[in-house]
Amino acid sequence: MHKRKNAAGRYLLKTIGTVIGLLLLVVAGNARALAQQVAGSVNNEEFTVAQLLKLPGKVLGEGKNTRPVGQFKLLKYRVEEVQLPRSIKVELLGQKVEVDKAWRLTVTGGPFPVRALPAVIWIDDQIVGYGVENELLSEITAITFDRSLLSEGGTISLSYGEDKQSRVELPEKLSLSSAR
Amino acid sequence: MKIKMQIYTLAFLILFLLLNNTGVVCAQTPDPGAPGPLAVTREEYDFGDTAFTPTNFPGPVELRASVHYPTNLSGGPLPLIIFLHGRHATCFTGGTAFLQWPCTMAGSQPIPSYKGYDYVSEILASHGYVVVSISANGINAKDNQVRDLGALARAELIQKHLDILNNFSSTGGAPFGTKFIGKLDMTRIGTMGHSRGGEGVVRHYILNNSLGSPYGVKAVFPLAPVDFNRPVVNRAALSVLLPYCDGDVNDLQGVHFYDDARYNVPGDPAPKHYILVMGANHNFYNTIWSPSSPFPGSADDWLAFTPGGSSDPQCGIVKNNQRLTETQQRGTGTAYLTAFFRAYVGGESQFLPLLTGDAPPPPSASTNNLFVSYHAPDNPELRRDVNRLLNATNLTTNTLGGAATQSGLTPYDLCGGDAPEPAKCLPDEPNARQPHTTPSARSSLRGLSQLRSGWVDLSGLYKNELPGGSRDVSAFQAVQFRVSVNFADARNLAGLAQDFSVALTDASGSVSSVQVSSFSSALYFPPGSVGPVPKVVLNTVRIPLFAFTGVNLRNIRSIEFKFDQRLQGALLLTDVAFASAPQ
Numbered sequence: 001m002h003k004r005k006n007a008a009g010r011y012l013l014k015t016i017g018t019v020i021g022l023l024l025l026v027v028a029g030n031a032r033a034l035a036q037q038v039a040g041s042v043n044n045e046e047f048t049v050a051q052l053l054k055l056p057g058k059v060l061g062e063g064k065n066t067r068p069v070g071q072f073k074l075l076k077y078r079v080e081e082v083q084l085p086r087s088i089k090v091e092l093l094g095q096k097v098e099v100d101k102a103w104r105l106t107v108t109g110g111p112f113p114v115r116a117l118p119a120v121i122w123i124d125d126q127i128v129g130y131g132v133e134n135e136l137l138s139e140i141t142a143i144t145f146d147r148s149l150l151s152e153g154g155t156i157s158l159s160y161g162e163d164k165q166s167r168v169e170l171p172e173k174l175s176l177s178s179a180r
Numbered sequence: 181m182k183i184k185m186q187i188y189t190l191a192f193l194i195l196f197l198l199l200n201n202t203g204v205v206c207a208q209t210p211d212p213g214a215p216g217p218l219a220v221t222r223e224e225y226d227f228g229d230t231a232f233t234p235t236n237f238p239g240p241v242e243l244r245a246s247v248h249y250p251t252n253l254s255g256g257p258l259p260l261i262i263f264l265h266g267r268h269a270t271c272f273t274g275g276t277a278f279l280q281w282p283c284t285m286a287g288s289q290p291i292p293s294y295k296g297y298d299y300v301s302e303i304l305a306s307h308g309y310v311v312v313s314i315s316a317n318g319i320n321a322k323d324n325q326v327r328d329l330g331a332l333a334r335a336e337l338i339q340k341h342l343d344i345l346n347n348f349s350s351t352g353g354a355p356f357g358t359k360f361i362g363k364l365d366m367t368r369i370g371t372m373g374h375s376r377g378g379e380g381v382v383r384h385y386i387l388n389n390s391l392g393s394p395y396g397v398k399a400v401f402p403l404a405p406v407d408f409n410r411p412v413v414n415r416a417a418l419s420v421l422l423p424y425c426d427g428d429v430n431d432l433q434g435v436h437f438y439d440d441a442r443y444n445v446p447g448d449p450a451p452k453h454y455i456l457v458m459g460a461n462h463n464f465y466n467t468i469w470s471p472s473s474p475f476p477g478s479a480d481d482w483l484a485f486t487p488g489g490s491s492d493p494q495c496g497i498v499k500n501n502q503r504l505t506e507t508q509q510r511g512t513g514t515a516y517l518t519a520f521f522r523a524y525v526g527g528e529s530q531f532l533p534l535l536t537g538d539a540p541p542p543p544s545a546s547t548n549n550l551f552v553s554y555h556a557p558d559n560p561e562l563r564r565d566v567n568r569l570l571n572a573t574n575l576t577t578n579t580l581g582g583a584a585t586q587s588g589l590t591p592y593d594l595c596g597g598d599a600p601e602p603a604k605c606l607p608d609e610p611n612a613r614q615p616h617t618t619p620s621a622r623s624s625l626r627g628l629s630q631l632r633s634g635w636v637d638l639s640g641l642y643k644n645e646l647p648g649g650s651r652d653v654s655a656f657q658a659v660q661f662r663v664s665v666n667f668a669d670a671r672n673l674a675g676l677a678q679d680f681s682v683a684l685t686d687a688s689g690s691v692s693s694v695q696v697s698s699f700s701s702a703l704y705f706p707p708g709s710v711g712p713v714p715k716v717v718l719n720t721v722r723i724p725l726f727a728f729t730g731v732n733l734r735n736i737r738s739i740e741f742k743f744d745q746r747l748q749g750a751l752l753l754t755d756v757a758f759a760s761a762p763q
Contacts, residue, residue, distance in 0.1 A: 049325040050238040114269045116375040135280040165610045
């Protein structure tokens with residue numbers, strides 16, 4: 001009786017083993033078949049940033065520092081007022097307003113790296129705008145239509161991306177009478 | 181004794197079959213990054229520095245590209261892979277780099293960023309692909325002057341090159357004559373973009389669709405990408421590579437491409453992936469941008485752009501740092517770019533386990549210290565979302581309509597998603613340390629909605645019940661979720677990996693529980709201490725269902741996360757699902 005049970009068990013195992021073997025062949029064959037298949041903060045439609053960078057400007061303020069500071073070897077700033085050839089509508093703080101002036105804030109130093117993240121120029125905790133490098137990588141300029149951002153005595157700083165913690169400050173505060 | 185042996189053999193065979201069927205482990209997964217059997221030829225075409233002007237772009241750009249292809253083209257038409265480099269200095273003279281286009285200064289020459297991916301182009305071409313790497317210096321010189329920072333210009337440049345390649349393949353033309361006629365398969369295309377090129381390939385996918393999909397883009401791979409405008413890829417395979425020690429795009433904002441695409445289009449048949457590569461930086465993926473390059477402007481971006489970065493224990497240059505060398509880092513690019521394109525453009529499905537994370541990195545990757553995340557296609561046979569954790573409702577009712585409950589967890593809230601969720605999950609940490617919620621330069625979209633939670637004894641529990649009709653999970657390969665240790669929560673001890681249990685309970689009350697650490701190392705404590713690191717990146721944990729023994733997978737009543745392995749801890753979590761690899 002015991003022997004017969006063993007024999008039946010062996011037969012059952014043999015059968016299951018054969019079925020599994022066949023299944024393995026199918027799976028392996030399928031895998032082989034698969035393996036063989038080869039296989040600037042400015043947002044207006046009337047003037048481009050390029051145009052606004054080229055328009056003549058009146059210098060309202062300019063730093064005097066000559067000692068490079070920090071990671072980007074920052075030197076000084078320059079604020080220019082740009083009279084637009086005609087009034088345009090721009091969006092400021094979520095509202096459409098008509099403006100006839102723009103302001104350029106330029107930071108000098110470098111050579112500035114050409115990075116994927118854009119340079120961002122700040123005054124205190126406000127973003128003035130995303131910066132555009134000049135060809136020699138010695139200047140970065142942001143353009144704004146919002147005069148109120150240019151706060152007298154404000155701290156000017158530069159970052160890549162908008163993370164406040166990574167800002168590097170210029171040694172001089174903003175002075176709009178410093179060009180005189 | 182003999183019968184015992186036979187039973188062991190049988191058990192082994194059954195286990196082997198199960199493993200094979202689930203796609204898990206797969207020690208036999210071949211290395212996609214190993215050189216292939218075909219000889220490769222490299223040539224270029226060049227239609228000049230000012231041959232093309234993208235729409236509303238402030239200047240003309242070049243039409244120049246390298247082409248790697250199998251020397252013997254008789255097997256064509258061959259699938260086509262497009263590479264697009266990112267933002268970098270455009271010209272140089274002597275040891276000085278600058279930003280101009282064309283390079284008109286005396287003695288100046290272009291920096292050939294488009295040659296920086298030759299190492300992976302050669303591998304792909306040796307496996308039967310035509311790889312075209314596009315030069316985009318003209319865009320780099322002026323892209324900060326346009327609102328979208330060059331995304332559309334890059335997209336149009338790619339499309340223009342596809343038009344050129346289509347001409348090569350249909351009518352032929354200089355400089356190749358008739359060589360490529362009938363040899364380029366314009367219905368099987370993959371695109372890879374690095375850095376700003378990463379957003380460029382995503383934007384291109386949308387542009388090509390908007391034109392009626394004249395070209396068949398099957399797979400899109402942004403590598404260390406920016407995501408300023410938040411365009412989204414759906415209905416094409418997506419993979420994003422995120423270098424943990426990226427010193428340029430140091431907030432890893434490209435993870436938004438994956439996060440934004442997940443549930444964007446109901447029925448989206450495309451899989452999505454990302455690979456977090458520990459110890460990798462931004463520049464080493466391009467040989468021209470790397471310190472070993474002879475061109476000025478190259479740098480180890482982590483060291484160059486991270487103040488104090490050299491002293492970081494993970495990404496710096498101190499003893500026992502975890503940084504990859506240039507060669508090792510390119511190995512990770514080679515492995516996962518080739519796996520992705522060979523799987524989704526070439527149909528070589530044997531590489532899918534690498535892309536789901538079920539198989540370990542192949543030898544060509546040169547490191548095991550990376551994490552693969554995977555989102556299955558929106559197909560009921562491949563993915564059943566248990567809890568997407570998208571809004572406050574999901575704190576009490578999961579995506580399946582079952583109860584979501586907790587005990588002993590604090591907080592138990594959502595963060596990072598749309599208001600009223602707080603915009604950031606780690607309120608006192610900089611954006612660069614929390615990529616899933618980092619703001620976008622040209623979009624007001626919020627980030628990833630995440631469950632923020634923690635526990636203070638071994639009884640913490642998070643439970644999702646499966647309602648009737650969704651309890652048969654036997655056809656899926658795995659239960660999976662995305663998770664990160666919250667390094668800013670003091671309940672996690674610095675440097676110590678977390679762990680917890682995942683338990684399935686069936687209708688009869690039988691419970692099977694497994695530890696996460698048995699299947700994944702994603703519960704690491706995020707390393708680093710300087711600037712953008714440590715950072716929370718929610719990596720996918722996939723636990724194969726065969727691990728849950730003694731429960732009836734045809735009738736599972738609930739899935740529980742039991743925080744019973746560490747006395748205390750805190751996590752960020754999302755995307756709880758049952759899922760399988762693409763078919």
